Amino acid sequence: MAAVTSFRLPSVSCRHYYPHSLISTDNSSSKPLRRFFVNTSRSSSSRIIPIKFNRCVVVARSNLNFPLISPDDNWGTWTALFATGAFGLWSERTKIGSMISAAVVSILLGLAASNMGIIPHEASSYSVVMEFLLPLTIPLMLFRADMRDVIKSTGSLLLAFLIGSVATTVGTLVAFLIVPMRSLGQDSWKIASALMASYIGGAINYVAVSDALAVSPSVIAAGVAADNVICAIYFMLLFALGSKLPAEASTSTKVTARNLDPGSGDNIAVLQTATALAVSFAICKCATHIIQMFKIQGGNLPAITAIVVILATLLPKQIGYLAPAGDAMAAISIQVFFAVLGASGSVLNVINVAPSIFIFAFIQVAVHLVVILGLGKLLNLDLKLILLASNANIGGPTTASGMATAKGWGSLVVPGILVGIFGISIATYIAYFFGIFVLKRM
Template sequence: MISADNTFGLLACLLLLVWVGYISEKTKWGAALSAPLIILLLSFIVGNLGVLPPSAPIYSVVQGVLVPLAIPLLLFSADLRVVFRESRRMVLAFVLATLFTVIGALVGVSLVDMGSFEPSLVGVLTASYIGGSANFVATAEAVGFADSSLYTAALTADAMGAIFFLTLLMALPAIRFVANRFPETGAALAGAAPTEGAAPLSQEVTSAPAEGGVVFALLLSAAVCAGGVLIASWLPIEGTFIISITVLSLLIANLAPARMKESIQYDYPLGTIFMYVFFATIGLGADLGSIAGAAIPILLFLVILVLVHIVLLAWLGARFRFTLAEMMIASSACILGPAAAAALAASKGWRHLVTPGMLVGVLGYAVATFIGVTLTNLLR
C-alpha cells in the first residue's frame, strides 16, 4: 500500500509501530510481551499483508545510521565499575548461550535434511545466531556458499527464526516453573535494584537546558560514530566499527561522568527509540511468502536450534546460578546481536545489563565466523 520510495510515509509508519509498542506495553498483556516483541510482531504482520514493503531505502538508513547512533546514546551513562562487575558474569553467561546455539545446531542437523548445501547452511546460520548478519555474510563467503535461491531462503528463515526466538525468550518470565528456578528472579526481572552511577531512564537534568542537552547527546553520538568509521578504515577487520564506537562511548562516559550527566539529556530514551525503530525494520524484512520449498527445512532447522537453546537456557542457566535476566540478555546478545540485547535490557529496565549485553554481543561478532567455518568443515 505504501511504496518503497515514499520515505516520509514509511518513516511515519515505523514510528507509528514504535508508538503502538510503547502504548501496548502499558497494558497487562503488553507488559508481559514487551514493546520490542509487540513491534516485531506488528511489523511482521503488516509487512506480509503488503501494507508496507519488505525493503526500502529508509530501512537501510535506520539500520546503517540510527542503530550506530543508538549505541553511544545507550552507553553514555555507563559506569565501568558496574560494567566490569557485571560483565564477568555476563561473559560466562554468553559462553553458555553460545554453547546452547552450537548444541542446538548439532541437534537440528541430525533431525533435518537440508540437502547438499547442508554443511554450509549449518555453519552460516550458526554464525548468524552467535554473531549477526555480518557473520552470516562473512561465513558464507568463507565456505563458498553462493547459491542465490538458498541464500535468500536462508536469510528469510534467519529473520523468521529470530522472531520465534524472541517470542519464546520474552515468554520465559511469565512461565512460573521456569522463573522460579532462577535466583533473585523477582528483583532481577522487576529491575528493582537501581544501578550505582546510572541515571534513571527518564533522567531530568536541571543544570542545562533540555534542548541543548539533547542536541549535545546527538552530537557526541555522531562524533563517536564518525570516529568508529575512521578506526574501521584503518583496521578493516570484521566488527571493528561496533567495537570502536563501544570503546569510544565508554571512554567518554567514564573520563568525565559528572560532566556528562550535566551536559546531556534524554540520551537513553533516544537510544531506546532508535533501537525500537530498528526492530520494526527487522519484522518488515521477514517475508512469509518466500518460506517455501528450500526455506521450509531451513526454518525447521532453526526452530529446533532455538527450542534446544531455550530449553538449555532454562535448565543449565539456573544450575549455574545465573539470574533469568542475565541469561535472557546473554542469549539475546548471542542470537540477535548487541543492538537487540541493549534494546531488550532497556525495555525491561535492566539498565545495569545494557553495557554488558553490548560487550558480549560484540564478542559474538569476533568469534561467530570462526565457529561457523569450523562447524561447516566438521560436517563436511
C-alpha cells in the same frame, strides 16, 4: 405420457462494438453498441439472430498494489516505522502491552504489517536504520558505560553467554542430523555454519561466514528470511519467559523526565539533546574512519562501542551528563529498530523458497534454549542473566541491550552489549572451522 426430449440451452456469445460516433459530441451516440448473438440450433450452419440490449456493462479493474506502501515511498515507510515504534511505547500503558513489552509489540506489528502487504519486506529506509540509525543508537545507550561500575556484573553474564554459545553449537549439530537439507547440495553445511555464526554473534557473522564459504545468493536470502522470522518468534518467547521478572529500581527515568521537561524555563534539555547527538555522530564518524583505515569488515559496531565505553570510563561526569537525553532518544530509535526487525521477516518467502532452512533454524534455536536453560539452572545462574545472554547469542548486542532497556534492567544494558560484542569477535571463526571440520564431513 408425453415423451421426454433432450433440451440444450442456446449458446451465447458477446461482443462490444465501438462505432465512430463515440468521438462525437452528441451524447445520444456516446454509448457502445452491445449485441448478443443467439445460436438457435446445434448445426454450424444455423442462422444467427442478433438481439439488441439497451444496457452498458462497466468493467472495474482494481489498481490496488501490494505492498500498500511502496519500497520507494521513503516518507510513507518512515511514517510506518515511527508509528509502529510509538504504538509499541504506548502499548506499555495497557495490561497486555506491559506484560509483553513495547519491543515485542513493535516486532509483532512490523511482522504483521509486512506479511499482510501494508509495508514492504525490503526498503531503502530499512538499510538506513541498520547502517546509520542503529550505530547512532549505541552511543546514546552507553553514555552511562563507566566500566568501573559495570565490570562486577559482567562476569556471570559472560559465563551465561559462553554457555549459550555451546548451546548453539549443540543445537547446530542436532539440527543438521535431523534436517540435513540435502536438497541444497553443498550449500547445506555452509548455510548451517552461517546460521550457527548468527546465533553465537549476530547478523554480521552470518554475512561473513556466508561470504567466506561462498554460499549461493538465493540460499543466503532464504536464510536471512528464516533468521528474521525465527528471531522475531524467539524474542517474543524470551520476553514471555521474563515477563514476571521485576525491573530494577532506578532513578534514570525521573532524571530524564526532569531534564527534558519543556516547561522548565531553561534550555538544559535542548542543550543535552543537541550535545548528545553531536557526540554520537562524532563517535560514529571516528569509528568508521578507523575501520576504513584498517579495512576491517563488519567492525563498525565493535569500534563504536569501544570508543564510547572508553570515553564514559575516562570522563564519567562529562559523558554521564548526556545520559538522560541519550536514554530518551535511544528509547525511540530502538523501537524503530524492532519495527524493522519484524518487517524484514517474510513468512511467505520462507515457505516458498526453502522451508528446510526454516525447520533447521527452528530446531537449532529450540535446542539452544533447552541447553542454556538447563545448564544455567544447574549452575544456579539468575534467570534474567540466562535470558539476556541467550538474546545476545541469537540477536547480537543491540537486541540484548534493547531487551535490558525494555525490561528495566539498567545495570545489564552495558554488559549485554559487551558480551554481544565478544560474541561477534569469536562467532565467525568458531562457525567457519566447525563447518569445515565437522558439518562438511557428516
